[in-house]
Amino acid sequence: MANMSQQKVAIPEQAPEVRNKNFEEVAQGYTADMAREEAARCLGCKASPCIAGCPVNVPIPEFIKEIAAGNFDEAYRILTSENRLPAICGRVCPQETQCEELCLRGKKGEPVAIGRLERFAADEWMRAHEPVVPEIPKNGTKMAVVGSGPAGITCAGELAQLGYSVTLFEALHAPGGVLMYGIPEFRLPKSIVRREIDSIRRLGVEIICNVIVGRSITIDELLAEGYAGVFVGSGAGLPSFLNIEGENLNGVYSANEFLTRSNLMRAYEFPKSPTPLRVGKRVAVVGGGNVAMDAARTAKRLGAAEVYIVYRRSETELPARAEEVHHAKEEGIIFKLLNNPVAIHGESGWVTDMECMEMTLGEPDASGRRRPITKAGSNFTIPLDTVVIAIGQSPNPLIRQTTPGLAVESWGGIIVNEETLETSKKGVYAGGDAVTGAATVILAMGAGKKAARALHTARFAKQT
């Protein structure tokens, strides 16, 4: 019988005043009992609107039904039939604007905690099972994947499953892309990312790190080396700056730098890890997305006494997931909304304060959000040691600069056929942030999967 509680079963979390001093995971996951209790809230409704909200079409009610019945292995099998990285998606997907937004239970009370159940099924499988090495007959065709973030991992995994010999190229020294350098340990433990990467390796994918496609080797050279197809999932790694006075002062970071130093280079273990990160006592993070929340919460954990989020619109327009905003507030992050930085001031080359102006909201702009308007004469300053700029990223230019015939948008995104994700260059496909600009893990995964299937279809068409 369905559990008719209007609330989700609460997920155990570290207390805010404890967790804002460590890098352990915030949410600790359901126990088997909690998972079964929450799973019983799913009505298994015929329409299953949740599935349409999932970019990779996970048969959500089916796997939840198995959890409710205690068949956790079967739940995992159903889940992974469509989603290669459930332990990651269960943690970082914006469920409230996808599957859970469409859940019937959400019409009256809270929707079913699909994300938490997904995470439970994945974690439970990993806990209970030794990794298996699947036997996949090879079809003798080589495929290259550029970038080992969510798009690349998914595409490589799908292609390997279909029998292709896949080589995955990564520019950094560790695979995982944004999952490794961008998303902090307390939200997505790196051990989970490594575990998912290992499962891709077990499918036979060869991962070569320290190779920058566009520098160490070009797309044309890959095609000449006999790769039948190339998937570009190189992400959106180029940080945007505000272009205001004082942005090159010591103490001003891009969020990419701040998070890469902490996540990938483990600066929070300095000097055990030799990469330093200077945080200071008073930190402002400019921006309102998930990356801004990650940077602010990282700064707090690294010992900053006061951490501000400075965002030029209001709370309603914050692009971050509701849960991240909620967690940030609980951890003591101070939100300075409707404030826009106009200059960063310094002394002897180091940041001393940031000058901001107050804003009001006008009519909706091209993005559909209400346009912020400056209030004349409202300038004020916030005394600071550190400023982190988290206002967005755009695709890295290396590949487009070194790939003749690859059509791109004026802002740098690779142009693709929306059905197949093929680029203007034959045999070269692209997806994820490299195409869309900075978006979500799950959309990138969806693209990786779609491209893998299109690459497979194209090869099949060529042979017959």
Next chain:
Amino acid sequence: MYKIIAKRPLNSSVVEMVIEAPYTARKCAPGQFIILRVNESGERIPLTIAEYDAAAGTVSIIFQVVGYSTRLLAELEAGDAVADFVGPLGQAAHLEKKARILGIGGGVGAAPLYPQIRALFEMGVQTDVILGGRMKELVILEDKFRPITENLYIMTDDGSYGEKGVVTDKFKSLAAGGVHYDEVIAIGPLIMMKFVVLCTRELNIPTMVSLNPIMVDGTGMCGCCRVSIFGKTKFACVDGPDFDGFGVDFDELMRRQTMYKEEEQHICKIGL
């Protein structure tokens, strides 16, 4: 892992290593650099490329022991390996055939200068080079420059080798003596490049400099290496490392280089 094929000390603080790195070796061009990590927990450090051999798949780096990671690296021997080695990074130098070009290399800056001067020499450019160092020991690669230069001048601060003085003293005396250069390429400490540019700007001689700011990824991702060029922010890792010296804000860059001074001293002192 990337194997160290050979190691050769160039003086008490500068080491040359030949490292097996086929992906980097086959695409290298003068002006580019690499990033390496000594071990699995190491930091990513950018180093300049001195030579490369595409056929052998090797890259030769020359570095000065200046801090924690370069000291760890210098402790490795031929037969050992570094954990990570990635490149080539940055734009290749735009080397144009001109009648006469002067290279100025300060200290370990002679290393990245070498492939550029060699390429120019092979293009048929008349090349002169000034090498400088605080003392005789710190002047490197003299033997390598000798066969590819028309005139090779050595300057030491203490006069222990070549002439006593700094590289700009030599440049000024050459200019005063009527020697004309179509371009100057200066690579060395920031303060040296700053003063070279002050001299060459007066004579309006186009001057390229190579910048080595603090970096993390080296692929344009972190923006740590930003430099102001003619008032515009550029990333040295993808837009450089070579820039028109007339546009570089050297004072800002020198300041940015001190960002982690305290941390550097700390980690060096505790001797981890």
